[in-house]
Amino acid sequence: MGKSIASRFENIDIEKSVLLGVIINDDELVLEMDFCLDPAHADYEQPGEGEDCCFHPGMLKFAGISKLTLDRPEGGVDGKKRFDITEFSIEGSRFDMRSEWGDIHLQARSIRVLTE
Known part of the structure; x- marks a missing residue:
């Protein structure tokens, strides 16, 4: 069985993360991100000088989109x-x-969190 949506965001502070880009393909939407990782995350490193977070590249992938609104x-x-x-x-x-x-509002069959 797959992980719950909430557990996929464990040790990632989304509201401190940064959106880098938006890619739309057919019924898929990809958000390119710089995730702000909490110290308990496996990929955590000490933040660079002048940074508040350990930023780490990643993506949010939404597949099987049935509704999508971009404002x-x-x-x-x-x-x-x-x-x-x-x-x-x-x-x-x-x-x-x-x-x-x-603003992005959508409904999707699949939501995946990927860290590189």
Whole structure:
């Protein structure tokens, strides 16, 4: 049996993590992330000078999407490459996130957390 959604985020602080990019393919959405790892995470390293977190690259992959809404800010994001996350929630197959990139709301059959 697979891990629960909550356990997949163990030792990852999503609201301190950073969104790097959004990739949409057919019925799949991939969020490229810099995850903020807690000290108990297996890939944790001491944060670099001037950093609050141990940032580690990874992805959130959503497959079998049945509903998807992307709300982008008017005027774009002015060449920004790292986007702060202000709200994040997963409830069953529903996912909602607010960030500087924009708001993402979706329903998906599969939600995977991958750290590189």
